[in-house]
Amino acid sequence: MSTVFGLIIQGKLPAEKVFENERILAIKDIHPVAPIHILIMPKKEIPNIQSLEKEDWPLIGEILEVAQKIAEEMGIADGYRLITNNGHDAGQTIFHLHFHLIGGKVLGPMA
Ligand code: AMP
Numbered sequence: 001m002s003t004v005f006g007l008i009i010q011g012k013l014p015a016e017k018v019f020e021n022e023r024i025l026a027i028k029d030i031h032p033v034a035p036i037h038i039l040i041m042p043k044k045e046i047p048n049i050q051s052l053e054k055e056d057w058p059l060i061g062e063i064l065e066v067a068q069k070i071a072e073e074m075g076i077a078d079g080y081r082l083i084t085n086n087g088h089d090a091g092q093t094i095f096h097l098h099f100h101l102i103g104g105k106v107l108g109p110m111a
Helices: 004-009 054-073
Strands: 017-020 024-028 036-042 080-083 099-103
Touching: 004 024, 004 036, 017 054, 024 054, 036 054, 054 080, 054 099
Parallel strands: none
Antiparallel strands: 017 024, 024 036, 036 099, 080 099
16 A cells, blocks of 8 residues: 555655656655755655665665755755654654655754
């Protein structure tokens, strides 16, 4: 069964898209924790980092490339955080792999 992000990818739920190609989608987080809070995800339904298979590694490289591009476009290339929560204990709530690109303010220490 699809997650919220799966439904957004399928066009069944709305989202504010900032980047899209055949493999990757980036959207604005609905509850931003900083002035810039973007979620970058593969369109392939992969639950999280721990479930990645070897064939998926190129997607991770492409996600990093997209993060770089968005950070540049949004003027935060000098300081941002790129994180992914893996599993319940890390606070993952949507089990479709995504990276939070967070910036636009001075970020505090990691928890
Ligand atoms: P995580 O806790 O790492 O799984 O992150 C899930 C993120 O998705 C949270 O930051 C939510 O605010 C965000 N989120 C949940 N639903 C939506 C949605 N429909 N559109 C955009 N972001 C969402």
